[in-house]
Amino acid sequence: MDTDVLVVGAGPAGLVLGIDLARRGVPALVVERAEELFPGSRGKGLQPRTMEVFDDLGVLGAVRAAGGTYPVGMVWQDGRRAGEHRMFDPAEPSEDAPYNEPWMVPQWRTQEILRARLEELGGRVAFGREVVGLTQDTEGVRAEFASGGAVTARYLVAADGGRSTVRRLLGIGMTGETVDPNPTLVADVRVSGLDRENWHLFPPGRHGFLALCPLAGTEDFQLMAHFPDGTAPDLSLEGVREVVTARTHLAPEAVTELRWASDFRPRAALADRFRSGRVFLTGDAAHVHSPAGGQGLNTSVQDAYNLGWKLGAVLRDGAAADLLDSYEEERRPVAAEMLGLSTRVHRGETRRGDATRQLGLGYRQSSLTRETRTDPGPLRAGDRAPDGTVAGIRLFDAFRGPHWTLLTLGDGAPAVPDPGARIRVVRGPAPGPYAPGLYLVRPDGYLGWAGDTAAGLPAHLARFGLSGVSVSGLSGLSGLG
Incomplete structure (x- = not known):
């Protein structure tokens, strides 16, 4: 084999997977058919759960420095400010959920940050590598390139991506619907005559809706314009100027530069399968969203985050290969749920609120989840592991890295010895939403196992290549194992 894992596509999902494999010591190669990273701002909204993922992957500082919060929407009417519009329901940060609102970073900048982190870990992207052929057997996969x-x-x-060549070569279909049959223009532009403190909204009059959103960390605005008559947008500078002039009070010369433009017809579609043999689908190759609600990029990142640790367990830790069956089991229902949410937001049937933050997603029904308590309370195995402080240790600091974490919380919780580098132990009083007991936190930050005693825990760990871990006989352990 040339490598353990070949990742086709250097979008957010591909880069996140590359990072996660690199930090696990799994040989991987990321290939991209284009000659450079995607140049547009398209997926500009990072939801709180994705910010937690980026914290774990070591890119949160760079992401926060590169972006900012969403501006308040300013509605314009006949060249005058007519009122404000809040894009998202407000939410206050808390100890268990420190990232409370979406963070705006242009997609091109997010991908630059992810690529830099991948290269820092020794990985790389090979550009100009378009896959045109694919064969596989019981031992591996062979990908042939146009070059x-x-x-x-x-x-x-x-x-x-949504037009995945790999998906087509596998013969996997997508089932879905057209959310809007009419096209939408999205472009990155430089504009004079508008402040950068507001997201400028121009309601449809004789023409369709238009919005100009200042992109945090740049001098650009993201323009979005709907074409309800079905007219194909003109993607040239003159075409964009014409649209802006027709729908706003701005003169054509106010659009000083066109940096990137594209058009699309919003649709929602889900791949019929997320796996075929030794090939997996992630991100837009597996699910295509309306951009409303900001779920597409975020769901894609979390696909990769779910798959990365499982590939690592099989390829590095000796876990059985059937562990990889849980990727589709866990992620396809989540993708379906997020597709429905995106469509409802697009149609104005629900607001951007708690559900779009993705903090409530989990895997309670997964075959990997074990809840052994008779009265578990609101926080259960399968749920996202909340942040908090235990014996002076921030839990997100303890979780950060490719390892598992075992929380032994409360005076009556059984103590455990240091099980080695692949499992970190935290012992102390139960914080916030946690009840006293034992909690095994997966590498992707979800509670995989919970119990009042350690009965059954060693057998559960063995499924992931973590056999031989003792969980009895010692007491007084505190801090990080």
Whole structure:
């Protein structure tokens, strides 16, 4: 094999997977058919759960420095400010959920940050590598490139977008619906005559809706314009100027520069399968969203985050290969739920609130989840592991890294010895939403196992290649194991 994992596509999902594999010591190669990273701002909203993922991957500081909060919407009417519009329901940060609101970063900048982190960890992106052929057997996958040559890998992950070549080569269909049959223009522009403290909204009059959102950390605005008559947008500078002039009080020369433009017809579609043999689908290759609600990029990142630790467990830790079956089991229902949410937001049937933050998503019904308590309370195995402080240790600091974490909370919780580098132990009083007991936190920050005693925990750990861990016989352990 040339590599353990071949990742096709250097969008957010592909780069996140590359990072996660690199920090686990799993040989992987990320290939991209274009000659450079995606140049547009398209997926500009990072939800709180994605910010938690980025905290774990070591890019949160750079992401926060590159972006900012969403501005208040300013509604314009006949060249005058007619009122404000809040895009998101407000939410206050808390100890268990420190990232409370979406963070705006242009997608091109997010991808630059992720690529830099991948290279820092020793990974790389090979550009100009378009996959045109694919074969697999029981040992591995062979991908052939338009430029010539091929790569063989134990597993291949398709992160090559909504028009995925890999998905087509596998013959996997997508089931969905058109959310809006009419096109939308999205472009990155430089504009004079508008402040950068507001998201400028121009309601439809004789023409369709138009919005100009200042992109945090840049001098650009993201323009979005709907074409309810079905007219195909003109993606040239003159075409964009014409649209802005027709729908706002701005003169054509106010649009001083066009940096990127594209058009799309919003649709919602879900791949019929997320896996075929040794090939997995992630991100837009597996699910295509309306941009409303900001769920597409975020769901894609979390696909990769779910798959990365499982590939690592199989390829590095000796876990059985059937662990990888849980990727589709866990992620396809979540993607379906987020597709429905995106569509409802697009149609004005629900607001951008708690559900769009993605903090409530979990895997209670997963075959990987074990809840052994008879009276578990509101926080259960399968749920996201909340932040908090235990014996002076912030839990998100303890979770950060490719390891598992075992929380032994409360005076009556059984103590455990240091099980080694792959499991970190935190002992102390139960904080916030946690009840006293034992909690095993997966590498992706979800509670995989919970119990009042350690009965059954060693057998559960063995499924992930973590056999031989003793959980009895010692007391008084505190802090990080």
